[in-house]
Amino acid sequence: MVTHDAERLTLARLPSGIEIETTIHRYRGGRSGPKIYVQAAQHGREVNGVEVLRRLHDRLVSAELAGEVIAVPVADPLTFDRVSYTTPEALDSINANMNRAWPGSSDGTLHERMTAALWERAREADAVVDLHTGSPEMLTHVVFMAGDDGSRALAEAFGTDLLLAERAGEAANEEWSQRGFDGKLRVAATRAGIPTITPELASNKRIDESAVEAGLEGTLNVLRDRSVLSGAPEPRGERRLARNHLGRVTATDSGLFRAESTLEVGREIEAGTYLGTLYDPTTYEVLQEARADRDGILYALTKEATVTAGGKLANVALPLDNEDD
Ligand SMILES: [Zn+2]
Structure with missing residues (x-):
């Protein structure tokens, strides 16, 4: 009971x-x-x-x-x-x-x-x-x-x-x-x-x-x-x-972020993988081609398109065989 x-x-x-x-x-x-x-x-x-x-x-x-x-x-x-x-x-x-x-x-x-x-x-x-x-x-x-x-x-x-x-x-x-x-x-x-x-x-x-x-x-x-x-x-x-990868891929400027449509969270990606493009919504000028800074598991990718400088675009976790690695 x-x-x-x-x-x-x-x-x-x-x-x-x-x-x-x-x-x-x-x-x-x-x-x-x-x-x-x-x-x-x-x-x-x-x-x-x-x-x-x-x-x-x-x-x-x-x-x-x-x-x-x-x-x-x-x-x-x-x-x-x-x-x-x-x-x-x-x-x-x-x-x-x-x-x-x-x-x-x-x-x-x-x-x-x-x-x-x-x-x-x-x-x-x-x-x-x-x-x-x-x-x-x-x-x-x-x-x-x-x-x-x-x-x-x-x-x-x-x-x-x-x-x-x-x-x-x-x-x-x-x-x-x-x-x-x-x-x-x-x-x-x-x-x-x-x-x-x-x-x-x-x-x-x-x-x-x-x-x-x-x-x-x-x-x-x-x-x-x-x-x-x-x-x-x-x-x-x-x-x-x-x-946990605290040092996320962040926006280097403020603008509109178009995430790469073929990427899905949970996928293993390599350093340099293209994540999306940040651009100035008034002039269409490209402000940032966002790329992964390390190999790992993509576990978050921003789809809310309006971003401010320093905001998160993606998180990549580092696979571990042992957590003490
Ligand atoms: Zn919470």
């Missing part, structure tokens, strides 16, 4: 006095076992994780559970309401991105207070799954911290075609610290000794059946792997191991 309860939790207070609240679901099994924390939509436009947790709810209320599952379908109601990735600067000028503010602080900025309230729940867990949703042109994948065996095991259990090992701390490149990656939930939790993964499901802003399916089956696999649900994980995806 499963005991389910849904609790409203106050995350922070807005200047007007309105409280930001969200709902936390707890599913307690009849037998003792580990505690798993799952959340979605800390980037509010990434709605597929919410639908994953709604379907997970239907499965869990009638399941035989050992231990406990804590699920937060809308981690950031502010970005959820705006269908956005970040909050307006007026609300948090330091951490507009909630996923740079973990583990947070109860007397910090708005997002730091919100993450601190959720961290009280996440820190009790034996494993954490932070569901995200990438762009429609991104290959569904799972990210974990390179060198953390527990997190890698979770990523393998979740099962996608691509598993990305992301280096952290001193092993990471400069971009890692510049972009404040220390403040990701995955990094904070892994450093606290909790195996953690970030599944990146495809297609934000829309409920995409294949993305939801990948998220639900992957999360069920994590629960099986941890023996919260009985049975072995069902092998899913090719689970190719690769290194």
Whole structure:
């Protein structure tokens, strides 16, 4: 038997006095076992994780559970309401991105207070799954911290075609610290000794059946792997191991980007592969012939054509035989 309860939790207070609240679901099994924390939509436009947790709810209320599952379908109601990735600067000028503010602080900025309230729940867990949703042109994948065996095991259990090992701390490149990656939930939790993964499901802003399916089956696999649900994980995806390529192929100027139409994400490409052309939409002048800067697996290619200088055009992951390579 499963005991389910849904609790409203106050995350922070807005200047007007309105409280930001969200709902936390707890599913307690009849037998003792580990505690798993799952959340979605800390980037509010990434709605597929919410639908994953709604379907997970239907499965869990009638399941035989050992231990406990804590699920937060809308981690950031502010970005959820705006269908956005970040909050307006007026609300948090330091951490507009909630996923740079973990583990947070109860007397910090708005997002730091919100993450601190959720961290009280996440820190009790034996494993954490932070569901995200990438762009429609991104290959569904799972990210974990390179060198953390527990997190890698979770990523393998979740099962996608691509598993990305992301280096952290001193092993990471400069971009890692510049972009404040220390403040990701995955990094904070892994450093606290909790195996953690970030599944990146495809297609934000829309409920995409294949993305939801990948998220639900992957999360069920994590629960099986941890023996919260009985049975072995069902092998899913090719689970190719690769290194996260932070140094993306970026736009050298602002303009309109026409991606090479024959390229598909998931393909292995070579350094120098033509990715598309950036041009000035008023004069048609070619500003950049974008090419891959290394051999690897193309896992994202921008199809939103209007780009600004420095914006991402493509991501190429480096295949690894061993994550310590
Ligand atoms: Zn996200």
